[in-house]
Structure formats: structure tokens, C-alpha cells
Amino acid sequence: MKKHKLAKVRFRPYVINTNEKSNWLRAAALGSNDGIISIAGLVIGVAGATQSKTAILTAGIAGIIAGAISLGAGEYVSVSTQRDMEQALLAREKVDLKNHPKEEFDDLVSAYEQDGLEPKIAKIVAAELTKVNAFATHADVDLHIDPNNLTNPWSSVFASSTSFAIGALIPLVVIMLSVDKYTIPVTFISVVIALTITGIISAKVSGANILKSTIRVVTGGALAMIITYAIGSLFNVVV
Numbered sequence: 001m002k003k004h005k006l007a008k009v010r011f012r013p014y015v016i017n018t019n020e021k022s023n024w025l026r027a028a029a030l031g032s033n034d035g036i037i038s039i040a041g042l043v044i045g046v047a048g049a050t051q052s053k054t055a056i057l058t059a060g061i062a063g064i065i066a067g068a069i070s071l072g073a074g075e076y077v078s079v080s081t082q083r084d085m086e087q088a089l090l091a092r093e094k095v096d097l098k099n100h101p102k103e104e105f106d107d108l109v110s111a112y113e114q115d116g117l118e119p120k121i122a123k124i125v126a127a128e129l130t131k132v133n134a135f136a137t138h139a140d141v142d143l144h145i146d147p148n149n150l151t152n153p154w155s156s157v158f159a160s161s162t163s164f165a166i167g168a169l170i171p172l173v174v175i176m177l178s179v180d181k182y183t184i185p186v187t188f189i190s191v192v193i194a195l196t197i198t199g200i201i202s203a204k205v206s207g208a209n210i211l212k213s214t215i216r217v218v219t220g221g222a223l224a225m226i227i228t229y230a231i232g233s234l235f236n237v238v239v
Contacts, residue, residue: 024159027075029202031160033217034071035167036198039063040191041224043175044184048232051180060172064165072161079153086150089143097134104138105130111141170194188225195221 042063046056097104105126112122129137139145171191178186199214206213 024155025205027079027156027160028163029198029205031071031163032167032198033195033202033221035064035067035164036170036191036194037217037221037224038067038164039168040171040187040221041228043171044187044225045228045232047175047183047187048229049235051183053176057172057176060168060175064168064172067168068161068164071164072157075156075160076153079151079156083151083153086143086145090139090145090147093138093142094135097138104134108138108141167194167198184229188222191221191225192218 039060043056043060046059050056108126108130109119109122112125113119117125126137136147139147171187171194174190175183175187195218196214199217200210202208202217203210203213
């Protein structure tokens, strides 16, 4: 008999939902990348126009605040929509359990059979779990949702905004501390190194190909800095 792949989860009345953790990690990884690239492009663009550290610092701080708020708001809307969808699916599941208990039970048995349990064992498992908590069991099997641990938009908001600000500080601090003569190359190299690290982390979190993902992130960041510096140079200002 094929091993039941969800046996460790389904024999408990409440399941472990990894959506919250994955959303938090995704938001943090993307937020740091966005922060590094956005503010690196901004401060290097300003540096291309003027050598004034005051102007660069002002633009960098304004960019960090605006970017963190904007990203957090976007995450809140996105994750709230996901939570609303989860709640709608759970509400529908409650109605189905109330109006069609036999059909829902048969579906549960069929699901366990498809996972590798023998018909008799599948029926016993379905019956026992239904006694403990029918709703949580069906939410797990049918929807892969833990009704007691829905997606929390605020954790994603905090993760994305905080990671954006932390990532954004890297190019801002580097460009402020570097000597004028080496400001651009030092900042460029520092950002490339930072993006390489965050690119690797992002790839591991999402399960993507590490090399391709990292090259894509680093290339995007490098292009952003080159383009914004070129544009800033067109408006060279002496302060």
C-alpha cells in the first residue's frame, strides 16, 4: 500500500498551515530586493546630477519612507484579498457540510483513498476525524486551509515594509560614507553584492533556480543604477 502522504497531519484535529510563514518570507525577500534596487537607483541618479550629500541623503530618506509605505499598502491589499477568498471558501464549506453531510463524508473517504489508504481504513479515518472536527478536517482536505490560522495581511505588511527599509539603507549608507571620487563605483559594487545575497535567499525561499534568479535580480539592479545615473548626469547640477 502506498504511504499516506498526509497521515501525520490528518490524524490531528487541527492542521498546520504554512501559508502564513511562506507569505511572510516571500514579502521579506521581495521587500529587501525592492528596497536595495529602488533606493540604489534613486541615490545614484541624484549623485549623477549633483555631488551634494545633503541632496542625496534627502532623496534617499524620502524614497525609503515613500517606498516602505507604498509596498506595505500593496501587500495589505494583496494579502487581504487572499484572506477574503479563504474566508469565502470556508463559508461555502460550512454550508456544504450542513446541507450535504453524507456527500461530504463520501468525498472525504474518496480523498483518503486517492492518497493511498485502503477503502476500509479510509472510511475509519474519515469517521474518526469527522467526530473530532468535521469542519477543520474538510477545510484541510478540500481546501488546504487551517480555519484557525488564516493568512494575516499585517505580518506581510510588517515584513515587506521593514525589509524594504533595511535593504534600502545599504545603498544610502554606502553612498553617504564613500569618498566623492569613488562614490558611484563603491555604491555600485556594494549593491551588486547585496543583491547577490538577497537573490540567493529569495530563490531558496521560493524554490526557484538559484543561479537564474540571482542573475535576474543582479542584472535588474545593475540596469536600474546605470540608467538612473545616465539620466541624472544629463541634469548635472553644482551645489
